[in-house]
Amino acid sequence: MIAVVGLVIGVVLGxxxxxxxxxxxxxxxxxxxxxxxDALFGAFRARLEGVFDDRVxxxxxxxxxxxxxxxVFLGDQLGxxxxxxxAVVVVLGIRIFSNAASIRRHVFKA
Amino acid sequence: xxxxxxxxxxxxxxxxxxxxxALCVLLGxxxxxxxxxxxxxxxxxxxxxxxxxxxxxxxxxxEDLADEGEQLRRDRSALLxxxxxxxxxxxxxxxxxxxxxxxxxxxPGVVVTVRDVDGDVxxxxxxxxxxxxxxxxxxxxxxxxxRLTASSAFEDSSLGVMVDGVLISSPYEWRAIGxxxxxxxxLDIPGGALAGFRNVGATLDLQERDLVxxxxxxxxxxxxxxxxxxxxx
Numbered sequence: 001m002i003a004v005v006g007l008v009i010g011v012v013l014g015x016x017x018x019x020x021x022x023x024x025x026x027x028x029x030x031x032x033x034x035x036x037x038d039a040l041f042g043a044f045r046a047r048l049e050g051v052f053d054d055r056v057x058x059x060x061x062x063x064x065x066x067x068x069x070x071x072v073f074l075g076d077q078l079g080x081x082x083x084x085x086x087a088v089v090v091v092l093g094i095r096i097f098s099n100a101a102s103i104r105r106h107v108f109k110a
Numbered sequence: 111x112x113x114x115x116x117x118x119x120x121x122x123x124x125x126x127x128x129x130x131x132a133l134c135v136l137l138g139x140x141x142x143x144x145x146x147x148x149x150x151x152x153x154x155x156x157x158x159x160x161x162x163x164x165x166x167x168x169x170x171x172x173e174d175l176a177d178e179g180e181q182l183r184r185d186r187s188a189l190l191x192x193x194x195x196x197x198x199x200x201x202x203x204x205x206x207x208x209x210x211x212x213x214x215x216x217x218p219g220v221v222v223t224v225r226d227v228d229g230d231v232x233x234x235x236x237x238x239x240x241x242x243x244x245x246x247x248x249x250x251x252x253x254x255x256x257r258l259t260a261s262s263a264f265e266d267s268s269l270g271v272m273v274d275g276v277l278i279s280s281p282y283e284w285r286a287i288g289x290x291x292x293x294x295x296x297l298d299i300p301g302g303a304l305a306g307f308r309n310v311g312a313t314l315d316l317q318e319r320d321l322v323x324x325x326x327x328x329x330x331x332x333x334x335x336x337x338x339x340x341x342x343x
Contacts, residue, residue: 002127002130002131002134003130003131003134004134005131005134006130006131006132006133006134006135006137006138007134007135007137007138008138009131009134009135009138010134010135010136010137010138010139010140010141010142011138011139011141011142012138013135013138013139013142014138014139014140014141014142014143014146015142017139018146019139019142019143019146020143020146020147021143021144021147026147027157029140029143029144029147030144030148032140033137033140033141033144036133036136036137036140037137040134040137054123054126054127054129054130055126057130058126058129058130058133061133062133076157079159081157081159082157082159082160
């Protein structure tokens, strides 16, 4: 529950503050958000399976975000930034879908 | 850690729960920021390469349009000044005359003489020859004293081949004005127009000339059905 509350607070805060994304962060923020979503879905699935571990969640969340941003950064340096960010989004998207499938099986038993 | 999973929340210390909440707040904030950012400016999320390409395209398009605008302005001023308009109209009339075959013309080109003793040349082969000449860029074509234009027709008859209703007979003389070398090469390709004549046993003589004269003209028929579209219609 605390995650949902935190998410809602974050969204409300974002709507109130109306932040603008710093230029240096612009290429990395969307990828980082997707990576964080992946961690969040993974955590939800783990909680439903009863194997949730707060340390694992926090480290995977941060690690995912950092790795995703780093891969994009590396891609930019190598000149394949857009292709590599597509690759990252595809991989994370697949993980999100498989996590969502597990969650669905737990919630709906189907 | 809760391997049995009764109520895992109770076993998490306050600190890590706060940390999780903080991360989620951060995520929500980042999502909103990114969404707003994406909606604000469609170009800001593009990377440098894409922007450069986009800029190139826009610049290219801009130059094309500027060129076109310049061309149109020139046409307009040429049309506005009376003498130019007249000269333009005369140029146009000459062009039309060449295309419609109402003007005698001369220029470089080829002359192909076809001797067909057996009378095996068909309208099909003639059409093939004309098409090859046109493909090779012939601007004006005459066949045995008949000027060939867009409306010319070949017919097989019992006596031989008819062009626009006039019977022609061997030796057939093709005269075509255009780039002589291009025409000669195009006609002589394997399986091409000249091969079609040779296949039926005709003998050929192809000459590239610096000056070919085409004196035959046609009287254009008044169009019965087609009329120009009214301007501004």
